[in-house]
Amino acid sequence: MNVRIFGLIVAAGTACFSCTTAAEISARNVLVIAIDDLNDWVGCLGGHPQVLTPNLDRLAQRGVLFTNAHVQATYCGPSRISVMSGRMPGSTGCYGFTPRYDQAETLQDHLPLHGVFAKAGFTTAGGGKILHEGLGQGWVRDLWSVTWGNANNPSPKERVHWPVKVWDWGAFPESDEQMGDFQLAQETATFLREKQERPFFAIAGFRRPHVPLHVPKKWFDLYPLESVQLPEAPENDLDDVPHPEISTRIHRQPDHREIVEKGLWKSLVQAYLASISFADHCVGEVLRGLDDGPNAADTVVILWSDHGFHLGEKQHWAKRTLWEETTRVPLIVAGPGLPSGQRCSRPVGLIDLYPTLCEMFHLPAPAALEGRSLMPLLAHADAPWDRPAVTTLEPHSHAVRSENWRFIRYADGSEELYDHTRDPNEWTNLARDAATLTEREKAAHWLPTKNLPDHSNSGDE
Template identity: 45%
Template structure:
């Protein structure tokens, strides 16, 4: 691995070359950020109100989070805009509500959203305004890469949905967000045999862990004088699961001493049915049966303490370095976490434990030490806040509002609640949180209302009480009026039918058509023409195009770098695969014809033929539509655990739905000639 100094030298040389090249090609004005403050943006993963200053758990050990919170302003009523990693981070980093971007799923590649296209992300904007944009760790959505530590796959992989153009300098390297873990997930220390949710102490030095490596990079960067103002984003992966941290953090918390969260046995009796679907997962029942509740809380607390220790190393570097007097510091989390409240584990939903996040902001010359605001604020407010504090122009697409008035004067009031979303499109539900109340309205119209002044645990749903009708109406007035789609309209994708009855679809990665909108497939075949850049480290198990489901459909995908065409009929699959691809540009053609032949060809590389499980086109109409470049879907998790959205550049992705099968003409029997 290159040293930090070598990276800086190479970066400087590359920057000089790029600058010279740009000067030749364009006479555009170069933006300078000289004299502006630096920004240090630190985001933890899945950190709920267990920062000590928030009072979420009496056994939290977070002296560094507490110290930073007292350096400037701490927000006691801060909330995420979506309680899942990808949509939360997308919202924060684009400045757009999920309802504006259309991004609401962890497997949904935010980079393909038509609503986001052309709009600068937060680091991209700072970079364009003359800042050095640097990052280490998970900033955009990413994950640990599963037992193999993959760059892609396993819920995102260590690359995840990275935006390469956002950064001048990236650790651990360009195109990678999370360093490889010394102990990878799936060890099954806890006996639950859930690969993504395991915990246990590991015999690894702190500096060798993923977050330890990030803290070391940050310390080297922050103790040096930078030539330009910088925007440094640091993503600390803990307390995201798996909860693997050095053993001493577990040893500091004797298991018998662990205090469980306060819960109410009949807490779910007064919530609507739509809010209780998580009970089908049976996680809470499993935790109780295996007597692991205290064990899980202990592991989470150990991970929080470890996160705090890494934050301490970063803060120490700031204080000892040359940038202490001119660096804005923001510390937050992407969302909270459930530890058994309402029988919930993990994240999601619209209740307080998962929407509320720690947020502290220190601004030299602006914030007052040990100041507090209880006003409702949201992560979506950070983009305009940082622009305001650094006097950068404000992009027009931002949905949030600046927190600078609150940072200057802790008595300032806000006139709108924090809004958190759940699900998307017609299924979207929302929560509004003001100083006192949380109001939840689900897509089916059912409601919850909690008075945090009298009921901080949200145990009593007051939504049915008529005296609160005006309050609910007022809070509902802040809910988004529409949920925009991240994909292109149908009319932009499907061409008119040809005289022969075929349909041509010019697809982009990210396009989705419902079964109702997609051209009919029954009795037809398909032809696919694709051209794309292939990187085996990222795209080796990705999907280019899929239509339908396991009963009727197909997928053009890559499996272990092999081009693969899989056809599904009646719950069975037929697969053909070519030779593994090399890195570079690939042209590929695939056909499933109505005569019972399937073909997969990479010109100049390989061509394979197979027999389709039908000879007159697809025997039945698929119940699912078309998706370009999406993960899973028709390729189920159990059989294709590393399926991932296609990450590279796609130059052409053309789908032709072939004309309907026609039975061959049968000659008409002729009458015998008359004998004269």
């Protein structure tokens, strides 16, 4: 399979580039790495000054880092369906953990991303958390030709910190080898070290840093508790939000005030940082397998997270908001013929990956796709791009993220607007400022017009 990237610039270093022709660029395989609940606390994205992610940073240097990438849904289930279907939640009716992909009436005739590659004759290999239930169920699961483990990580018999099991954290187990994520990384690396008879489409879905934040002690030791830096979270941050209960009413667990009063904030941030570094280690294991084998020179690598994560910002924890901490995620695309060490600040969505890969590998793209191919931005990071990224919380509640602005409109009509050139933390809501009317109108143009009813079960984490 040939990858054609017209007008592509190929790196001759990290700062000097020379042109090449499309005919010189080829790849036959795809490796996707999905990480659960990873926000912008990655070295190359600068989300936290102390985070250590050497493998993610090296991967970013090998390819194109999208610094303004956003999810289309605000938590695991619907976000992953959107990625794998290339469609918005409002078009599929998938706003929660149910319906599953194989049960959604709107998706019965719509192949998931790996299904397009399976139909084209690729070996499809997957393991860990890809859809919310893993590899999927029913006919969706049947499209895999090679499957690995579910990457389920162990938890201690006795909870360390929190009375709610999913929110426990602490140093456990003793070694990486006991972690399902690392076992998945090893299985994936073994696959990548082998010569495959057919082109392959492979996905490894890692579960950390999703809660419970249990990883071996050596990862906690990277971040001594006394020196952990907390995110900035002004106590009055929600004063200019029209209805704070709308923004944060879903899944208010744990409560920020309770965490602060019990003196657990630093401990939780430490556990999240430790879990990120562990996940980064798993990514490194996979990439070493690729580099050690015969497939490195003809494999495109794509890394993404299914949504971000609050750690006290806006008095909120976890996800399920329309603010930057939930929607912004790492997105890296690297491979043969792609520029290296490039940063693209255009607003893009994970929904754009499906059409991108269809174009890259000359596969027929389903007519219902709602994303846009990223190929122009992979060729030139500053290429014209007139489309914002859109995120849906529930029917008629959406965020529109352009290069410099975030606009939010909730189902009750209330709005928020943030100027990221002056307010990257989204502390000042400008929606009531008459001077911002033009920006609000421009953003409102992109609000989804299709908002199927929500019949989902939002469930637990």
